[in-house]
Amino acid sequence: xxxxxxxxxxxxxxxxxxxxxxxxxxxxxxxxxxxxxxxxxxxxxxxxxxxxxxxxxxxxxxxxxxxxxxxxxxxxxxxxxxxxxxxxxxxxxxxxxxxxxxxxxxxxxxxxxxxxxxxxxxxxxxxxxxxxxxxxxxxxxxxxxxxxxxxxxxxxxxxxxxxxxxxxxxxxxxxxxxxxxxxxxxxxxxxxxxxxxxxxxxxxxxxxxxxxxxxxxxxxxxxxxxxxxxxxxxxxxxxxxxxxxxxxxxxxxxxxxxxxxxxxxxxxxxxxxxxxxxxxxxxxxxxxxxxxxxxxxxxxxxxxxxxxxxxxxxxxxxxxxxxxxxxx
Ligand SMILES: C[S@@+](CC[C@H](N)C(=O)[O-])C[C@H]1O[C@@H](n2cnc3c(N)ncnc32)[C@H](O)[C@@H]1O
Numbered sequence: 177x178x179x180x181x182x183x184x185x186x187x188x189x190x191x192x193x194x195x196x197x198x199x200x201x202x203x204x205x206x207x208x209x210x211x212x213x214x215x216x217x218x219x220x221x222x223x224x225x226x227x228x229x230x231x232x233x234x235x236x237x238x239x240x241x242x243x244x245x246x247x248x249x250x251x252x253x254x255x256x257x258x259x260x261x262x263x264x265x266x267x268x269x270x271x272x273x274x275x276x277x278x279x280x281x282x283x284x285x286x287x288x289x290x291x292x293x294x295x296x297x298x299x300x301x302x303x304x305x306x307x308x309x310x311x312x313x314x315x316x317x318x319x320x321x322x323x324x325x326x327x328x329x330x331x332x333x334x335x336x337x338x339x340x341x342x343x344x345x346x347x348x349x350x351x352x353x354x355x356x357x358x359x360x361x362x363x364x365x366x367x368x369x370x371x372x373x374x375x376x377x378x379x380x381x382x383x384x385x386x387x388x389x390x391x392x393x394x395x396x397x398x399x400x401x402x403x404x405x406x407x408x409x410x411x412x413x414x415x416x417x418x419x420x421x422x423x424x425x426x427x428x429x430x431x432x433x434x435x436x437x438x439x440x441x442x443x444x445x446x447x448x449x450x451x452x453x454x455x456x457x458x459x460x461x462x463x464x465x466x467x468x469x470x471x472x473x474x475x476x477x478x479x480x481x482x483x484x485x486x487x488x489x490x491x492x493x494x495x496x497x498x499x500x501x502x503x504x
Contacts, residue, residue, distance in 0.1 A: 182402030254325020353390025
């Protein structure tokens, strides 16, 4: 989603990006100022491609566990330019599976400013009417999506729990990430099953057994040269981006979780061992490689892994012996 051609004035773009970034930091619950040209410029060239990468990678995480089976319609609530809808429409498998896309956005400026993307959506329907009633879709085959929009809202819109699937991405911050884990409890109470990142429906160990953790994933960014040059003007670099997400369905997951775990932390080198947080149950557990065994592995955060049978369990550590941990 990065523009192939470099924007004409990178210095000017950098100041727009900084301005919008400051706006998001100082107004974490504030509405994106779509009517302002600095916001439109910064979003199109910087925030949109980075959010697109987040969504596209979350789609990959979901595909890995069969999450998207049977969906025919996506609703993109708080669509902005349609970031999530574009990522669905560009996905090789989903673009043949989906029959329609509904984009719901509070700001008519956001919808009007980015109409050049419209031809890429699948039979789209755009609306500023903030309601889930009377939409032309089969709720049992519809995925309701919130990409960085829930953070600007007080609560989920009325009727959200009538839809088969929910895909929610939120900023990977302590505040938004833990709020999402609280929401996870609510979804489960409403009869939803969490398909990813969780491999179980029990309490989230990051929420119940820690006051500081929050679940988030990390993805690599392949950016064109002009974006790397733009970053020279900026204090923040984006070789990787993070996100907190939930994929939930009313249908029970059919993915086989035997011996599987999700890496919910980065690899941490400590005295005598390397540890990495892993989630497969309500326990807060770490994979551990003892340096004396010279078998250390550094695995990416967010990956699904298959655990070897010869793990040695010591307190909250799953110590890796001779057989390596395999990414799925
Ligand atoms: C940070 S932007 C995210 C845009 C886009 N989904 C993305 O991932 O790039 C949040 C969007 O949510 C919209 N929004 C905020 N509150 C809303 C509400 N109650 N209903 C619908 N849209 C809302 C804002 O206008 C804004 O476009």
